[in-house]
Amino acid sequence: MPNSKYIARARAHSNIAFIKYWGNRDDALRLPANSSLSMNLAALHSTTTVEWSEERSADSLTINDAEAGAAALERVRAHLNLLRERLGTSMFARVESSNNFPMGAGIASSASAFAALTLAAVAALGVEVPQRQLSTLARLGSGSASRSIPGGFVEWLAGDFHETSYAESIAEREHWDLVDIIAIVSRRHKRVGSSAGHRTADTSVLQSARVETVDERLRKVKGAIMNRDFSALAGIVEADSNLMHAVMMTSDPALFYWLPLSLAVMQAARRWRLEEGLRVCYTLDAGPNVHCICVAADAERVAGRLAALSPDIEIVRSGPGPGAFLLPRA
Numbered sequence: 001m002p003n004s005k006y007i008a009r010a011r012a013h014s015n016i017a018f019i020k021y022w023g024n025r026d027d028a029l030r031l032p033a034n035s036s037l038s039m040n041l042a043a044l045h046s047t048t049t050v051e052w053s054e055e056r057s058a059d060s061l062t063i064n065d066a067e068a069g070a071a072a073l074e075r076v077r078a079h080l081n082l083l084r085e086r087l088g089t090s091m092f093a094r095v096e097s098s099n100n101f102p103m104g105a106g107i108a109s110s111a112s113a114f115a116a117l118t119l120a121a122v123a124a125l126g127v128e129v130p131q132r133q134l135s136t137l138a139r140l141g142s143g144s145a146s147r148s149i150p151g152g153f154v155e156w157l158a159g160d161f162h163e164t165s166y167a168e169s170i171a172e173r174e175h176w177d178l179v180d181i182i183a184i185v186s187r188r189h190k191r192v193g194s195s196a197g198h199r200t201a202d203t204s205v206l207q208s209a210r211v212e213t214v215d216e217r218l219r220k221v222k223g224a225i226m227n228r229d230f231s232a233l234a235g236i237v238e239a240d241s242n243l244m245h246a247v248m249m250t251s252d253p254a255l256f257y258w259l260p261l262s263l264a265v266m267q268a269a270r271r272w273r274l275e276e277g278l279r280v281c282y283t284l285d286a287g288p289n290v291h292c293i294c295v296a297a298d299a300e301r302v303a304g305r306l307a308a309l310s311p312d313i314e315i316v317r318s319g320p321g322p323g324a325f326l327l328p329r330a
Contacts, residue, residue, distance in 0.1 A: 008124035014101065014321075015147045016291045022207075038153075039178065039293075056093070061073045061076050080092075093124075131323075133166075154167050173322060179319055181315060185265070185290065185314075194286045197286055200255075204246075234281035265282065265292070281293050292306065296319070
């Protein structure tokens with residue numbers, strides 16, 4: 001293979017945010033309006049190969065063995081331009097990426113995709129970059145991608161400028177055997193992506209209140225994780241998810257990601273916890289699919305309840321996952 005010394009293959013995992021990222025202080029640098037906290041998902045991942053070449057005249061992109069559309073290619077090309085500038089190369093790249101879960105449906109496919117892309121692109125150039133810097137570079141492609149670089153339970157510090165807005169692990173994946181049982185109610189690609197939604201967040205009168213109060217919620221969730229205290233975790237995770245979606249629904253234009261079945265799952269999860277003692281809570285990213293976070297001991301019961309709730313629910317299950325890592329060349 002020509003220029004094989006400039007090739008690398010990486011894998012990164014999706015993540016689910018317990019304290020949400022929504023809205024930017026700087027759209028170009030994707031500096032977030034607030035710090036956030038998430039858990040990587042072992043069962044959901046993107047695998048990306050990057051080959052830089054001095055002989056290429058343009059970047060190319062395939063996703064799941066198909067040539068990418070113009071919008072996806074342009075977003076990847078824009079990220080590669082930033083990496084070229086910061087890593088000091090003028091070469092173009094061939095990018096091949098694959099996902100083992102639905103894209104654009106609110107399951108953080110851009111997080112895993114841009115984390116894997118960033119790691120592979122950097123490694124293919126033979127550049128050694130500390131994890132913190134790698135997180136800042138991934139953030140430029142997708143804000144939540146910064147959280148898919150470290151492993152386990154991850155906090156993304158909002159920071160004040162590029163170098164101080166990065167993610168780091170607060171606990172390894174083995175720290176707490178939480179399970180994310182994802183109720184997939186739709187695989188359809190959402191009409192309005194997260195990047196567009198972040199740009200309109202400040203049009204909601206609720207965004208300022210959400211941001212002003214988020215640090216206290218983050219502190220409590222971080223403490224609940226460190227103490228493995230599910231009762232302290234659950235209500236705040238649900239409230240933070242509701243606050244983000246309230247901002248979406250009151251932005252201009254309004255964003256309505258919930259479907260009727262989304263709401264049915266949310267109500268059921270809350271009822272199972274409050275009335276029956278199941279240790280489960282819900283949270284949704286920018287999409288209709290519901291992440292039901294539970295302790296491992298209750299996972300089978302939660303999955304069974306979700307399956308019985310509707311035949312239209314597809315269930316994906318995952319425990320905490322690792323950070324981004326390199327794979328042998330294909």
